[in-house]
Amino acid sequence: MTRRGHGEGTVYRRADGRWEAALQVDGRRRRWAARTRAEVAGQLAAAQHATAQGLPMPGARTAVAEFLDRWLEAVEPHLRPRSLQHYRYFAAMISGELGALKLARLGPAEVGAMLTRLRDRGLSPRTCAHARAVLRTALNDAEKWGLVSRNVARLADPPRVPRPAPKTLPPAEVNRMLAAVRQTDVGHLVAVALHTGMRQGELLGLRWSDLDLAKRQLTVGASLQRLGSESALVEPKSEHSRRTLRLSAPALEALQAERQRQLEAKLAAGPAWQPTIAGLVFTDRLGAPLVGTTVTHAFQRTLRAAGLAPLRFHHLRHLFGGLMLGSGVDLATVSHMLGHSSVALTASTYAGVLPSLRDDAVERFERFLSQPT
DSSP states (O other), X not given: OOEEEETTEEEEEOTTSOEEEEEXXXXXXXXXXXXXXXXXXXXXXXXXXXXXXXXXOSSTTOBHHHHHHHHHHHHGGGSOHHHHHHHHHHHHHHHHHHXXXXXXXXXXXXXXXXXXXXXXXXXXXXXXXXXXXXXXXXXXXXXXXXXXXXXXXXXXXXXXXXXXXXOOOXXXXXHHHHHHHTTSTTHHHHHHHHHHOOOXXXXXXXXXXXXXXXXXXXXXXXXXXXXXXXXXXXXXXXXXXXXXXXXXXXXXXXXXXXXXXXXXXXXXXXXXXXXXXXXXXXXXXXXXXXXXXXXXXXXXXXXXXXXXXXXXXXXXXXXXXXXXXXXXXXXXXXXXXXXXXXXXHHHHHTTTTHHHHHHHHHHXXXXXXXXXO
């Protein structure tokens, strides 16, 4: 029987011809067996890596709940606070359904059965899809770490999530909406949202240092996130979210008016002006960051009082995208301005708008050709 050391582990051939690896961990000896030396050496390397990272080792006794707990500990330093909160919520949901099951026995059928149970409990298809996505992400790491041989969440059929069509309004309705909010506390914020397509968190995290009003430019460099009663600036959602935008005249006017409003509020507040995050463009009357839900409720109250159709604040982003495409701006430019991860995502989001744009393009082309030379 030949042996070869791997740190605290060994790989050797047994009398029956099979290969076996052993690793001493916390006073216990763990063993793995396989037909080939390469296979068992890979299992040993995965176990050594897991031990170094404080992760559960590959083995039949590791439960799904135990793995998810250790996985959250491993990924926590690399996540934004809101993402970590999201992962913890769905990890707890998954553990409630599959936690006692051994990781080695988890298969596509078990994941599919979990999704069915979640749906039968009345959870929306989107919530079920989020649960599957978090499990898929966790098992993707488990696959890299050698804890599982395949990602069974990826193999399970995802729930069908209907994609709602982006909200669109004719220009006359958009102007009525802008007129209704102009004199409210959120009027300038709504105007900038509509004319830039920025996400709410990006707008609330906008700092004066991100603006160059002389050059009419705005750089998206952070996003405001709310966790409990605290607000914090975090990195943009992705590298595509980090972008520089050209400001339209109405957006520039709204930002200049907001700067004047903020200076007047600061003078009126005196010593009570105590911003918890310095340099924010949009604040309350004492300099504190705005809360997204409060902004949305104020926006919706104004629309109801004016007798206008209800909108969510996020609809302003959809209105921007639809109006930009409708005015003839190409898809790639709109995708960049929205901070989408790909042009394909923009095309998918605005799939209902694009056919009419293609028809309009054909008509413009016909009119061009019919002109005298």
